[in-house]
Amino acid sequence: xxxxxxxxxxxxxxxxxxxxxxxxxWMYAHSGPDDTxxxxxxxxxxDRGVTCLDTAGVYGEGHNETLIGRTLSARRPEVFLSTKAxxxxxxxxxxxxxxxxxxxxxxxxxxxxxxRLRTDAVDLCYLHxxxxxxxxxxxxxxxxxxxxxxxxxxxxxxxxRVRDAERAHRIHPVAAVQSELSLWAxxxxxxxxxxxxxxxxxxxxxxxxxxxxxxxxxxxxxFAPGDVxxxxxxxxxxxxxxxxxxxxxxRTVAARHAATPAQxxxxxxxxxxxxxxxxxxxxxxxxxxxxxxxxxxxxxxxxLAELDGxxxxxx
Numbered sequence: 001x002x003x004x005x006x007x008x009x010x011x012x013x014x015x016x017x018x019x020x021x022x023x024x025x026w027m028y029a030h031s032g033p034d035d036t037x038x039x040x041x042x043x044x045x046x047d048r049g050v051t052c053l054d055t056a057g058v059y060g061e062g063h064n065e066t067l068i069g070r071t072l073s074a075r076r077p078e079v080f081l082s083t084k085a086x087x088x089x090x091x092x093x094x095x096x097x098x099x100x101x102x103x104x105x106x107x108x109x110x111x112x113x114x115x116r117l118r119t120d121a122v123d124l125c126y127l128h129x130x131x132x133x134x135x136x137x138x139x140x141x142x143x144x145x146x147x148x149x150x151x152x153x154x155x156x157x158x159x160x161r162v163r164d165a166e167r168a169h170r171i172h173p174v175a176a177v178q179s180e181l182s183l184w185a186x187x188x189x190x191x192x193x194x195x196x197x198x199x200x201x202x203x204x205x206x207x208x209x210x211x212x213x214x215x216x217x218x219x220x221x222x223f224a225p226g227d228v229x230x231x232x233x234x235x236x237x238x239x240x241x242x243x244x245x246x247x248x249x250x251r252t253v254a255a256r257h258a259a260t261p262a263q264x265x266x267x268x269x270x271x272x273x274x275x276x277x278x279x280x281x282x283x284x285x286x287x288x289x290x291x292x293x294x295x296x297x298x299x300x301x302x303x304l305a306e307l308d309g310x311x312x313x314x315x
Contacts, residue, residue, distance in 0.1 A: 001049035002295045004277055006080070007199040008154055008175045013080055015270060015295040017052030018045045018288070019205055019281035023067060024060025025092065033283045039071040044285055046078055048292050054178070054203065054279040056084035056128060057113050061092045065116035073118040081117060082176070082203075084158060085109035086128035086139065095228065101131030103142035110146055126156040126178055127168075136167055144172035156203075162194045169198060176201040178279075181272070182209045183265055184234070184246060184312045189272070196273050204269050207278040212240070213265040214287075215247050242313040249310040253303045259293070266294035268307050 003012035023038040055064045065083060072079060085106050090096040110125060125143060130136055146152045154175035157165055168174050177195055179188040181204035195202040210229055211217050219241040229235040250261040257264065269278045280291050
């Protein structure tokens, strides 16, 4: 797979990463693949050049990190591990959680992540969300202290505005920002540009529109009760029908490249800048192969103009 550079270190990383949340009971279903299947997918990803593995302490309430640690501890030097702290699970079954950016809580969360991941340090730790009840300077300062102790390599922010990134960057360098970005969710583009100016990676989550941009979800698809899309406003039948227009454009461009709509959607995120490394989530090997294949695509100016002009409702 093609690589991209992690600016703070110059380390080459696979251009497409793996969001690991789907390998645990979290967000899209209360029961993901069993651990044997999940472990096989993790090994397959690393074998194919995927280096950026994205997890968090709340994914499956620790299950996700434990799975990664158990599966890949012997391959630790091959992967770039990123996790997150700043959310606490209240009820896993109901998928309810709250923000907690207190320094003591963040320190405890990172220590727990290190134990579960079976590593002395993570390459990147995101503040999962800014806690409105705790000054950002306190939360960011606590994480920066863990960098100084060698327990975290670099710091990132998740779902922030430019002014938040600038505020944190004045205290300790922001090495990465993770926010939703896809053809149907483009509000993060000012942050993408901020990252480019400041030598940071932008790591889009949900770059496939939570599955919609694969073209496999129709206006008549039903979601299981444990799937967050069942109550997401972008996945009402009316909204899905309205956004079929973007799939028409995706399929047109895909036909030119003998590619899938999912590959074109990922290639569009990659085209937003050489510092962009998307982390699509998947539980199936054939989808993993599809995602990796997007890194080999070169979209033309005509392709990008058509995709940028695709009508999107609710973006």
